[in-house]
Amino acid sequence: MKKKLLCLILVVLFALSLVSCFRSDEKYDYDMSKYITLANYKGYEVVVNLDDISRSIDSALLEKATQYKVKAGDTIYVEILNPCYVEYLKDDDGNLVKDSGGNFIDMKGEEIPALANDNLKIENVCSGSYAPDLEIGIVGSKIGEIVSLKVELPDDFRNAEYAGKKVFMDVKIKDRACKSGDGVTVSYKGYYTVTNEDGGIVKKKDENGEYVTFDSSDSANFYLGSHLAIDDFEENIIGLRLTDDKSTEINENKKEFFATFPDDYGVDTLNGQTVIFEVTLTSILEVPVFNDEFVKTYYSSYSTTEELEQSLIDNYVKNTVYTHLTNDSTVIKYPKSEYKNAEESIKNNEEAFKSTYGIDFDTYLKNYYGMTRDEYIKSQLLTEMIYYSISKSENIVPSQEALDKAHEDAVEKYKQIYISEYSMGENEAFTSATKYVDEYLGSTYIYEETMYKMVDEFILSAAKMTKNDKTFTSVTEERAGK
Numbered sequence: 051m052k053k054k055l056l057c058l059i060l061v062v063l064f065a066l067s068l069v070s071c072f073r074s075d076e077k078y079d080y081d082m083s084k085y086i087t088l089a090n091y092k093g094y095e096v097v098v099n100l101d102d103i104s105r106s107i108d109s110a111l112l113e114k115a116t117q118y119k120v121k122a123g124d125t126i127y128v129e130i131l132n133p134c135y136v137e138y139l140k141d142d143d144g145n146l147v148k149d150s151g152g153n154f155i156d157m158k159g160e161e162i163p164a165l166a167n168d169n170l171k172i173e174n175v176c177s178g179s180y181a182p183d184l185e186i187g188i189v190g191s192k193i194g195e196i197v198s199l200k201v202e203l204p205d206d207f208r209n210a211e212y213a214g215k216k217v218f219m220d221v222k223i224k225d226r227a228c229k230s231g232d233g234v235t236v237s238y239k240g241y242y243t244v245t246n247e248d249g250g251i252v253k254k255k256d257e258n259g260e261y262v263t264f265d266s267s268d269s270a271n272f273y274l275g276s277h278l279a280i281d282d283f284e285e286n287i288i289g290l291r292l293t294d295d296k297s298t299e300i301n302e303n304k305k306e307f308f309a310t311f312p313d314d315y316g317v318d319t320l321n322g323q324t325v326i327f328e329v330t331l332t333s334i335l336e337v338p339v340f341n342d343e344f345v346k347t348y349y350s351s352y353s354t355t356e357e358l359e360q361s362l363i364d365n366y367v368k369n370t371v372y373t374h375l376t377n378d379s380t381v382i383k384y385p386k387s388e389y390k391n392a393e394e395s396i397k398n399n400e401e402a403f404k405s406t407y408g409i410d411f412d413t414y415l416k417n418y419y420g421m422t423r424d425e426y427i428k429s430q431l432l433t434e435m436i437y438y439s440i441s442k443s444e445n446i447v448p449s450q451e452a453l454d455k456a457h458e459d460a461v462e463k464y465k466q467i468y469i470s471e472y473s474m475g476e477n478e479a480f481t482s483a484t485k486y487v488d489e490y491l492g493s494t495y496i497y498e499e500t501m502y503k504m505v506d507e508f509i510l511s512a513a514k515m516t517k518n519d520k521t522f523t524s525v526t527e528e529r530a531g532k
Contacts, residue, residue: 057406082438085385089378091440091509096370098517101277103362104524107340108276111307111526115271115335117192122176126251128188129222133165136200136216156200158218164220165212169293188221193292193334196222225292225336227302230275231525233335234287240265241326243308251308253326264320273337275525282309283327290331302329315347323340323513340526364510365515371509376429376438392427392441437498440505448500453493456500460487476500 120126137159139147146154175185183201191197191341207213228234229526240260242254255264274284286309293303313322338344338357352358396411401410415421421429440446448456464483468474474482487496 052094077158081442082220083442084433086380086435086439087380087382087434088439088443089375090131091371091375092430092512093514094371094374095514095516096367098363098515100517101292101522101524102476102518103359103364103366104520104526105278106277106362106524107274108273108358108524110335111340111344111432112233112273112276112278112335114168114269114344115337118226118232118334119192120175120188120190120193120226124175124226125171125173125292126188126226127173127224128167128170130165130167130174131171131220131222132197132220133217135162136218150269152337156216162212162217164209165217168348169224170365178204184219184221188223191223193223194223196220198249220221225291227291228274228331229288230332231337231528232274233271233337234274234331235269235271235333235335236287236329236331237269238266238327238329239263241328243324244325251324251326264325270330271335275449275528277522277524278312280315283329286327287331287494290329292331294333305329337525363515367513367515368506370508372436376432377419379432379436381428381432381435384428388431388434389427392430396423396427437502437505440508444505446501446506448497452500452504456496457487458490460496460499 051126077457082398135158136156139157140156141147149155170186172180175189176182176342178185181201183202184199187199187201188197198218200216200218202216203214204210205214235422240263242264243251244254256262272279272287274282274288277284286305287309290305293302306326308324309327310324311317311320311322315321339354352361374445398410403414407414409417412423415423415426419426461480461483464486465476465479468479469476472479494526
């Protein structure tokens with residue numbers, strides 16, 4: 051459902067370790083340029099879509115979302131349970147009893163069935179629209195939580211019979227209508243449509259009479275207002291409630307609606323098409339604010355929002371150039387020895403991959419990337435040819451000092467993993483990490499990691515970048531007060 055962003059070249063986590071194992075003779079001076087005619091990469095013009103940068107940030111925030119808590123100003127639905135008068139403890143002579151602090155000891159008295167309510171709407175929490183004590187008392191509570199409160203009903207209470215009375219009540223936070231700025235979890239199905247003989251737009255059926263879907267999810271997270279999904283989808287979710295209470299015939303958490311995809315959505319079968327969605331709202335989420343504290347907490351390499359944003363822009367530029375090189379370069383042929391080594395490397399790692407991910411490698415490629423094994427190997431070889439060709443053309447060769455530093459950094463990285471995940475001591479973790487880097491990853495991996503980074507830096511410096519204007523103000527910016 052997310053808008054189609056810039057197509058990135060495929061370099062999955064598993065890929066680098068495989069590519070680095072393609073050769074065993076530790077030579078890095080291959081003339082890969084004889085296998086490929088590179089498209090132009092110097093001065094390549096990249097227009098940075100700032101909306102995409104905002105979406106990336108909003109997606110990162112959404113990943114750290116937590117269960118929503120009631121805030122002042124919300125419109126919230128609650129259930130009033132077990133309301134009863136506040137009475138005070140008396141001794142055998144009928145005198146009020148005080149505690150050690152000199153306060154009268156209150157207790158639950160006569161029940162008040164008339165105050166019970168299974169679907170009370172409180173507008174603008176903390177404005178006093180119902181009862182100030184109750185509204186203040188529910189702030190910070192999670193949806194579904196029950197809060198026990200002692201409430202003094204105001205003198206102008208809506209039911210004059212109880213005005214000014216003190217009551218005990220349990221208040222269950224039922225739900226609220228979701229709004230722009232909320233994170234939400236939904237289940238949905240998207241259906242292709244056709245025009246029937248009466249001119250109406252209806253769900254399309256296949257030859258077996260089954261409705262034809264183009265997308266579905268049992269648990270999808272969205273950030274309303276950030277344009278992570280098409281506008282029609284977000285706009286129709288806004289206003290849905292979590293309630294699905296059969297006893298009161300309330301069913302406001304589900305909706306079926308028409309939506310139209312943009313003409314340039316990027317998927318041929320959906321560009322400009324009108325579809326039908328069935329959506330169920332399952333939770334409302336608390337999305338953190340994008341600020342320096344958020345960046346420091348979740349990104350070890352950055353300290354400020356400006357640093358993270360610049361990194362996203364740099365990656366956008368590099369990925370755009372590499373997508374151009376991947377799509378527009380001409381492969382003369384794929385070197386047979388490299389292809390064979392890649393096949394063997396995959397075979398040797400298949401069992402480990404299945405053990406780690408729970409599915410075989412071919413299924414993984416098909417489900418997540420729509421690729422065959424042959425297509426995957428060729429994509430990795432193409433990536434290698436591009437990097438090595440630019441390295442040769444621009445004389446980009448890592449120094450021994452740079453390689454030593456990369457080796458040191460790799461050992462430190464895996465040392466910390468051994469310490470955190472396997473509770474090893476410093477010395478044992480260092481020994482294990484060194485063995486892993488030297489014997490499993492190998493010097494080819496270290497060389498390519500270092501060279502690839504140097505080529506990345508060259509590509510970034512050689513590209514011609516311009517930034518386009520934003521077409522919307524994201525919720526991220528609104529909530530950060532920018």
